[in-house]
Structures are given as structure tokens and as C-alpha cells.
Amino acid sequence: MTRTSISGGTSATPTSSRLPFKVREVLARLGVTGLGLLVLAIFLLPLAYVLITSLKLDTQMTTIGAPLWPAKPATFSYQGQEYPLYEVPIETGTQRLAMVKPYRENSDMMDPAHPEQGVFNVKGRWRTWQAVYVFSPNLKNFTDAWSQVNFTRLFRNSFLLAGISTIGTLFACILVAYGFTRFPIPGKNILFVILIATIVLPPQATIIPLYILFNKLGWTGSWLPLLVPAFFANAYDVFLLRQYFMSIPKELDEAAMIDGANPIQILVSIIIPQAGPAITAVTIFHFFFVWNQYFEPLVYLIGKTKLYPISVGIGAFVTTFSTFPGRSAATAVLTLLLPAVIFFLAQRQFMQGIVVTGVEK
Amino acid sequence: MSSTDVNASRSSVLPRPRLSANARRQRRWGILFLLPWLIGFFAFQLLPILFTIFLSFTNYSGGREFKPGNFDMVGLANFQRLATDPDVLPSMGVTLKFALIGIPLGLIVPLGIALLVNSKRLIGSNVFRTLFYLPSVIPVVAGSIIFGGVLNAQSGWLNLSLQAIGITNPPRWFTDPTWAGFALNLLAIWAVGNGMIILLASLQGVPTELYEAATVDGAGPIKKFFYITIPMISPVIFYNVTIGLIGAFQFFVPALLIGGINGDPQKSLLFFPMHFYRTAFPLSQMGYGSVLALVIFVVTMAATAVLFFFAQRLVYYASGELNS
Numbered sequence: 001m002t003r004t005s006i007s008g009g010t011s012a013t014p015t016s017s018r019l020p021f022k023v024r025e026v027l028a029r030l031g032v033t034g035l036g037l038l039v040l041a042i043f044l045l046p047l048a049y050v051l052i053t054s055l056k057l058d059t060q061m062t063t064i065g066a067p068l069w070p071a072k073p074a075t076f077s078y079q080g081q082e083y084p085l086y087e088v089p090i091e092t093g094t095q096r097l098a099m100v101k102p103y104r105e106n107s108d109m110m111d112p113a114h115p116e117q118g119v120f121n122v123k124g125r126w127r128t129w130q131a132v133y134v135f136s137p138n139l140k141n142f143t144d145a146w147s148q149v150n151f152t153r154l155f156r157n158s159f160l161l162a163g164i165s166t167i168g169t170l171f172a173c174i175l176v177a178y179g180f181t182r183f184p185i186p187g188k189n190i191l192f193v194i195l196i197a198t199i200v201l202p203p204q205a206t207i208i209p210l211y212i213l214f215n216k217l218g219w220t221g222s223w224l225p226l227l228v229p230a231f232f233a234n235a236y237d238v239f240l241l242r243q244y245f246m247s248i249p250k251e252l253d254e255a256a257m258i259d260g261a262n263p264i265q266i267l268v269s270i271i272i273p274q275a276g277p278a279i280t281a282v283t284i285f286h287f288f289f290v291w292n293q294y295f296e297p298l299v300y301l302i303g304k305t306k307l308y309p310i311s312v313g314i315g316a317f318v319t320t321f322s323t324f325p326g327r328s329a330a331t332a333v334l335t336l337l338l339p340a341v342i343f344f345l346a347q348r349q350f351m352q353g354i355v356v357t358g359v360e361k
Numbered sequence: 362m363s364s365t366d367v368n369a370s371r372s373s374v375l376p377r378p379r380l381s382a383n384a385r386r387q388r389r390w391g392i393l394f395l396l397p398w399l400i401g402f403f404a405f406q407l408l409p410i411l412f413t414i415f416l417s418f419t420n421y422s423g424g425r426e427f428k429p430g431n432f433d434m435v436g437l438a439n440f441q442r443l444a445t446d447p448d449v450l451p452s453m454g455v456t457l458k459f460a461l462i463g464i465p466l467g468l469i470v471p472l473g474i475a476l477l478v479n480s481k482r483l484i485g486s487n488v489f490r491t492l493f494y495l496p497s498v499i500p501v502v503a504g505s506i507i508f509g510g511v512l513n514a515q516s517g518w519l520n521l522s523l524q525a526i527g528i529t530n531p532p533r534w535f536t537d538p539t540w541a542g543f544a545l546n547l548l549a550i551w552a553v554g555n556g557m558i559i560l561l562a563s564l565q566g567v568p569t570e571l572y573e574a575a576t577v578d579g580a581g582p583i584k585k586f587f588y589i590t591i592p593m594i595s596p597v598i599f600y601n602v603t604i605g606l607i608g609a610f611q612f613f614v615p616a617l618l619i620g621g622i623n624g625d626p627q628k629s630l631l632f633f634p635m636h637f638y639r640t641a642f643p644l645s646q647m648g649y650g651s652v653l654a655l656v657i658f659v660v661t662m663a664a665t666a667v668l669f670f671f672a673q674r675l676v677y678y679a680s681g682e683l684n685s
Contacts, residue, residue: 029483032480033482033483036477036489043492043553044495045511045518046507046511046551047499049507049510049518050503050506053510061516172397172401176397178394179390179391179393179394183390184384184391185391188391198402199607202607202634204611204634204658205413205657206409206410207654208412208413208423208651210409211423211642213409232397232398232400232405233397233401288497291500292500292501299642310500312502314506317506318506318509318618318619325516328506328509329507329510332502332503332507333503335500335503336499336500336503339500340499343491343498344491347494
């Protein structure tokens with residue numbers, strides 16, 4: 001760019017072969033980005049919908065002619081009275097007038113710009129006129145939802161459940177993945193196939209006996225059935241970690257072994273520090289997995305509302321949507337806010353980790 | 362033997378005993394590291410499955426304590442009931458329809474978005490990646506509330522948009538039995554993030570030399586996509602399809618939240634796993650529930666086996682991928 005401006009018109013011939021390419025490249029970039037924005041808009045539309053609905057009063061949803069954005073009817077106040085504003089059709093378009101008294105075929109109106117002209121009569125059915133609205137987000141839905149649901153307790157429960165379960169999963173899965181990656185174990189390949197096969201295992205196939213077992217142990221109605229199994233590793237996260245561990249050169253742990261390090265020291269001082277991206281990925285995946293869990297808490301915590309995580313705690317709000325859309329939407333916003341914030345805070349590290357995994361493979 | 366292995370490992374005179382002593386020690390460590398999974402596998406997976414098979418021959422009801430005398434062996438009665446239960450076939454149909462639509466969608470949409478955000482021409486691709494992933498972290502309950510609203514027949518934005526582009530009679534989604542299942546497909550595909558990220562990583566793992574060589578040979582972008590990209594990322598595509606299949610056969614929570622325990626409207630959201638859930642837990646019929654659980658188990662296993670059979674011909678594994 002700067003070079004062209006310096007050399008001026010004389011360089012027109014050498015740049016002309018480069019310029020169309022540049023233009024094409026810019027157009028391609030704009031085209032791809034435009035497509036991306038369109039697809040993204042479709043994807044994020046539901047989020048925009050729930051945010052906007054949560055800020056609207058339910059009465060607005062049922063009013064014909066009300067805008068989609070949170071709004072209230074605009075009024076004109078005159079001598080202590082509030083008069084609604086309408087766009088009244090006149091010969092040259094429309095005029096914004098305040099309605100003093102509506103009748104069927106004509107109405108008494110005032111011009112807010114010239115109130116000194118007083119009340120005058122306008123012909124036409126006021127019901128066909130477009131009411132004027134002003135932007136007015138309303139937080140009433142949030143205060144209603146907050147007073148109806150104990151969000152503090154639900155958040156705390158979900159946070160503890162997801163946190164403890166993630167610690168257990170990391171602990172167990174790192175050990176198991178390490179075992180699968182670095183040690184000669186008889187029948188290792190068959191064991192690994194079995195491990196991977198358990199990804200396919202539907203939870204329904206085991207939940208009745210587990211319920212009976214946990215009931216016998218007196219664990220139902222507590223968090224134990226949700227937390228204890230996390231400390232015994234799961235196939236998905238072991239697989240992810242193993243794939244990453246395999247990409248770490250063996251020479252490093254062999255060197256450490258010659259220096260007399262035992263396998264646990266090698267794991268802690270060589271493998272784990274190099275597996276940061278994979279560990280971060282597993283942490284986030286598992287945290288959100290537990291945060292999302294609905295089926296297991298529903299089955300094992302049956303009735304114990306004080307122990308409910310947020311997923312089960314607000315389940316009833318799905319069906320009340322048609323009656324109280326605003327409050328349901330506010331509940332949904334409150335529920336998704338924390339995962340979204342955590343995701344935004346951790347995403348840089350997370351995306352980077354995924355990219356590193358991909359490039360270094 | 363173990364007392365000598367320190368010395369043995371230092372001397373290189375006798376190769377075989379040194380190797381075996383070292384290997385034995387390494388093996389012991391390895392088994393120790395696998396223990397969490399081995400215990401968990403037996404306690405929480407293998408034994409429970411065997412127990413589910415046992416329960417399927419009993420009339421055990423969840424309301425009573427599990428002990429001899431509180432249930433009877435009923436032979437094949439539960440399996441006979443499977444054949445006469447009027448909800449079995451329709452609920453299988455609901456799940457199958459969901460899978461047949463959801464699995465292709467769950468492959469194509471994440472792949473398309475991964476290709477988009479992988480494009481060098483996309484300005485601010487990191488922002489796009491983050492925002493496309495965002496719906497995946499939204500809890501399923503919140504997602505169900507949101508889609509209940511967006512797909513509302515009158516006030517939902519989808520139908521308002523459809524009406525705006527001239528479709529006067531858009532589907533009534535969750536209140537129309539023909540469309541309710543598809544509405545949940547839309548809800549499911551909203552969480553595109555995991556598939557997208559995994560595919561994106563694998564797209565970035567395709568060696569650039571391959572594309573360069575293809576360019577030299579005169580291949581265009583479409584040829585490169587089908588002859589290089591797709592074969593090179595086929596293991597990940599296969600992985601995504603497998604995960605999608607398993608997920609589809611287990612899917613029911615949003616249906617339970619939106620359609621209630623009977624899968625309204627008109628049982629169009631009565632997914633098979635939901636039929637299982639209401640039989641085994643709210644109705645406490647754990648004997649018959651075990652039969653339904655076994656159906657889910659067998660069907661999932663069979664479908665995965667078929668998938669693996671085809672994958673052996675269709676998936677390209679780089680050499681050494683399967684060996685550690």
C-alpha cells in the first residue's frame with residue numbers, strides 16, 4: 001500500500017498484475033467472513049431471543065403490534081396526564097400524535113410538538129394506527145425468578161459437584177492413560193479395546209443395578225452416587241489423554257529413568273507438565289459434562305431438593321414457558337450465564353490447546 | 362528375584378534376565394496405574410450389566426428393598442411383555458427417526474463449520490470459533506427452555522422469520538406430532554461445538570505437503586477436499602459418527618423436559634430411553650425395565666458393530682496410529 005503511494009502513477013504497470021489478485025483476495029475474505037457472520041447469526045439467534053425475552057414483560061408478548069425488542073408504549077405527559085402516542089396517517093405520511101380520548105371512527109388527539117393548539121379531532125380508526133414504543137428493558141423477570149428459585153444454593157451445588165467430579169476424573173484418567181501409554185501390560189491391547197468399547201455402553205444398561213447398589217449402601221439421596229464413580233476413570237477422557245501422552249517423546253522419560261526417577265516422578269515431572277493442553281481440555285469437557293448432567297441427578301437425588309444441581313432444580317421452568325415466558329427466559333439466562341463466563345475466561349487456553357494438539361500430531 | 366533386579370539392571374552381561382526383571386517391575390507399575398479403571402469397570406459397568414440380565418428374569422419392583430423374598434423369578438414373562446407393550450414399537454420409531462436425521466446432521470453441520478472457521482480467509486476466526494462453541498456449554502435445561510420459546514408456534518422467532526419470508530403456515534413444532542421430533546434435532550445440532558473443535562484440530566493436522574503436492578498435480582479445491590481432506594480426517598469423522606450414534610440412541614432428556622413423562626404431543630416425543638426411564642423409575646418396574654435397558658444395550662452394540670465393520674473399509678489410519 002505505502003509503496004504504491006510513494007512510487008505514484010509510474011508503477012501502474014507492475015502493480016496491475018498484482019492488484020486484481022489483491023482485490024480478489026479481499027473479496028474472498030469479505031465473502032467468507034460474510035457467510036460466517038450469516039451462519040453465526042442463525043446460531044446465536046436463540047440466545048438473542050432468550051436474552052430479549054427475559055427483558056420483556058409478558059404483557060408485551062401478547063400485545064399485537066408490539067415490537068420484538070423490550071419496550072413499553074411511549075406516552076406524552078401533559079398537565080399531569082399520560083397520553084399514549086400513535087403514528088397517525090396524514091396526507092404526507094404519518095404524524096406522531098397523543099391520544100386524549102379514543103372513539104370508534106375518530107379520536108380526540110393532541111400534537112405533542114404544539115400542545116398549545118389544544119385538543120382536536122382526527123378521523124380514522126385508532127386501532128389501525130401504529131402505537132409508538134420506546135426501548136425499555138425490564139428486570140422484573142429476573143427479580144421474580146431469583147425470589148422463586150434458590151439460585152445461590154443451586155449454583156453452589158452444581159459448582160461443588162462439577163468441581164469434585166472433575167478432580168476425581170483428572171486424577172484417575174491421568175493415571176490410567178499413563179499406564180496405557182508407557183507400560184508393558186499383558187493383554188494391553190485387549191484392555192484398551194474394552195476401555196474404548198465402554199464409550200458405547202449406554203448408561204441405561206447399568207443404572208438399575210447401580211441404583212439398587214447405591215440404595216443398599218444408603219447413598220441414594222446424597223451426592224455419593226454422582227461423585228464416587230468419577231474417581232474410577234472414564235473411557236472418553238482416558239482416550240483423549242492417552243492420545244496426547246503418546247505424542248510426548250519417550251526419550252525424556254527414559255533419560256529420567258536412567259537418572260533414577262520412578263514412574264510417579266516421571267509422570268509428575270515430565271508427562272503432566274507437557275500435557276497442559278490435554279489436561280485443560282479434559283477439565284473443561286468434564287466440568288461442563290457434570291454441569292449439564294440431568295438424568296443421573298434426577299434418578300439418584302430423587303426428592304432431595306436441597307441437593308439438586310441447577311440442571312434438575314430449574315427443570316420445571318421448561319413447561320411453564322407458555323404461561324410465564326419472561327420468567328422462564330430469565331431462569332434460562334441465569335442458568336447459562338456462569339458456564340458461558342467460565343468458557344469465555346478459559347477459551348483462549350482451551351482453543352490453543354486443541355490447536356496445539358492438532359498441529360503437533 | 363525382585364531383590365536382584367537392581368543389580369541385574371545395571372549389568373549388561375545377561376540380557377534376558379535383566380529385561381524380564383525390568384519388564385516385570387514395569388508391568389507391576391502399569392497394572393497399578395490401570396487399577397482405578399479396572400475396579401471401576403468391574404464395579405460400575407461389567408457386574409451391573411450382568412445384574413441387569415439377571416433382573417430381567419425377575420418381577421422386582423423398586424419400591425421394596427432388594428432381597429430374596431421381595432421378588433420372584435418370572436422366566437421370560439418380561440420378554441413376552443416386550444412383544445405386547447403398545448409403547449415399544451412407537452417409541453423405537455421416535456428414537457430411530459431422531460437418529461436417522463440427527464446423525465447425518467451431526468456430521469455435516471460441524472464439518473461445515475469447522476471448514477469455515479479453519480479458512481484463512483475468515484477474518485477474526487478465533488472469535489467465530491468461540492462463538493460457535495458457545496451454545497455447547499449451555500446447560501441442556503436452559504437449551505430446552507430457549508428452544509421451547511424460539512420454536513413457539515405463535516411468538517417464536519423461527520416461525521416469525523418463516524412467515525416473514527412468505528411461508529404462511531409454518532410447522533407448529535412442539536405442538537405438532539409430525540414436527541416435534543425434528544424440533545429436537547434442531548435443539549441437538551445447536552451444540553455443534555465439540556464436533557467442530559475435534560474436526561478443526563484434525564483439519565489442521567493434515568500435512569500441508571499433501572495439499573502442495575496436489576496443487577502441483579493440478580488438483581482444484583473440490584478434488585483436494587474429497588481426495589485429501591476427507592481421507593485424512595476420516596478417523597475423526599468416524600469418531601464423530603460413532604459418538605453421534607450413541608448419543609442419538611440415548612437421547613431423551615430434552616424430550617422429557619418439553620413433552621413430559623408421556624412424550625406429548627401424542628407420544629411423538631416418547632423416545633425409547635424415556636419409555637425405559639418411566640418404566641424403571643417413576644413406575645418402579647425394575648424387572649421389565651431391565652428388559653428395556655437390555656434392548657438399548659443390544660441395539661447400540663449392534664449398530665456400533667455395523668459401523669466398525671464399514672469403518673474398516675472406509676477409514677484411513679496413518680501408519681502406527683493403532684500401536685503405542
